[in-house]
Amino acid sequence: MVSLMKKDDIFSTPVWQGVPAPLFSKVIGTDRKYDLSIVGAGILGLVTSLFAARSGVSVCVLDSGLVGGGASGLNGGQVIPGLKYDPEDIIKQLGAERGERLASFVGASSDRVFSLIKDEKLDVSQSRTGWIQASLTMEALETAAGRVTQWQSRGADVGLLDKVQIQALTGAQGYAGGWIDRRAGVIDPLAYVRELARIAVNSGVHIFEENKVSRIVSNGSSWELETSTAIVKAQKVLLATNAYCDELLPQLKRSLVPVHSFQIATAPLPEILGAAILPGGQAVSDSRRVLAYYRRSPDGRFVLGGRGRMSEPSSADDWNHLARTMVRLFPQLAGIKIEKRWFGRVALTPDHWPHLHQPESGLWAFVGCQGRGVALMTAMGQSLGRFFADGDQGHLPFPVTPIQPIAFHSMHKIAVAATIGIYRTLDAFNL
Ligand SMILES: Cc1cc2nc3c(=O)[nH]c(=O)nc-3n(C[C@H](O)[C@H](O)[C@H](O)COP(=O)(O)OP(=O)(O)OC[C@H]3O[C@@H](n4cnc5c(N)ncnc54)[C@H](O)[C@@H]3O)c2cc1C
Secondary structure, three states, X not given: OOOOOOOOOHHHOOOOOOOOOOOOEOOOOOOEEEEEEEEOOOHHHHHHHXXXXXXXXXXXXXXXXXXXXXXXXXXXXXXXXXXXOOHHHHHHHHOHHHHHHHHHHHHOHHHHHHHHHHHOOOOOOEEOOOEEEEEOOHXXXXXXXXXXXXXXXXXXXXXXXXXXXHHHHHOOOOOOEEEEEOOXXXXXXXXXXXXXXXXXXXXXXXXXXXXXXEEEEEOOOOEEEEEOOOEEEEEEEEEOOHHHOOOOOHHHHOOOEEEEEEEEEEOOOOHHHHOOOOOOOOEEEEOOOOOEEEEEOOOOOEEEEEEOOOOOOOOHHHHHHHHHHHHHHOHHHOOOOEEEEEEEEEEEOOOOOOEEEEEEOOEEEEEOOOOOOXXXXXXXXXXXXXXXXXXXXXXXXXXXXXOOOOOOHHHHHHHHHHHHHHHHHHHHOOO
């Protein structure tokens, strides 16, 4: 498996099999002019480029690394509809009409992923067997029951699970119950992002890897993007950089708190061990404040992720907390070999909402998926692609909001680190 990052860092290579990485140009050449230039070759950038290009827009996608080298190729591959907020919270925030529209948009976001894979015949390992949100306490189970009622009243295929049912579905110890969302499923995320790039190129999109955009300048009616190899001109620009935002737009970077999510994968489980662990192939997240999420991989491994340290990891020991979580849930996995460890960045916002921004005319950004972006970024990419094609803001389900940089941004990161420590302690005692 080839590392996704430029430097050959063992901790940046996920367990996913992917499909062979397509070859993209690293050299842009001169006099490049596009209707739309997208910074970031993750799910959002690629899906937007695909839908815009198919409507006749000339598009290029620029990435400082390789396609899928951000969160899109490194994530857990859990395709979960919805936001962190429940439909009624969304309605409270946006009002009945706009809120109901957004709830329906995010509720259908996993459909978009599985339809795209099917309709475009993408070579992506996938199964649509549902996602379980497991409740550790009776209080969390009550919240789950409310969630089920809200989604069922909107026609979603979801259901509440009691202690016995969740034990049978997960094989894990210690849950009071939970709920299952059958709209969800799992994919190989690296194959997905690479296949998106392949069909985008087939639709006329120009993708340039290893071209960090270091400056964007407006010259009145259009934009110039400066990279290490060229200057690209574009009528419109989308920053699809999410948690990997750099100093390109400093206020955007300061509106987010990037947090590391770490993952481990065991060796393929022997049949005798594996048969009782997620026998139905569901994905799981638990209801902890510092949550753990897990699934089986297509080649039979157990893959578990969770929050990691704020600074970049320096040794395999930095993943030990995940191995301990795994054994607490599945004592039978004690001693099983951990074969892979990797990590990526997740973008949190202070209000836990994703944000759509237009800081200047023709310059757009959509960021902050709170660690749940596979389905959301696919659906949002389709909407943005249509919007860039015809200019109709009616395609955009999220309100356009001003960028709000966090005061004392670097201290906010320290506060997050401290909060995670406190939450870990509370979670350990199920408080
Ligand atoms: C470890 C981990 C596990 C996760 N698990 C799940 C999961 O199971 N389910 C789920 O729904 N979500 C999950 N997520 C979240 C999900 O992966 C992201 O929300 C989603 O992939 C974001 O996609 P994106 O296209 O917006 O950004 P990204 O895929 O992060 O792409 C951003 C790109 O922008 C590029 N970039 C940044 N700055 C520049 C610049 N100046 N010039 C050029 N390029 C630039 C970066 O190189 C990067 O490739 C997980 C995230 C992580 C990190």
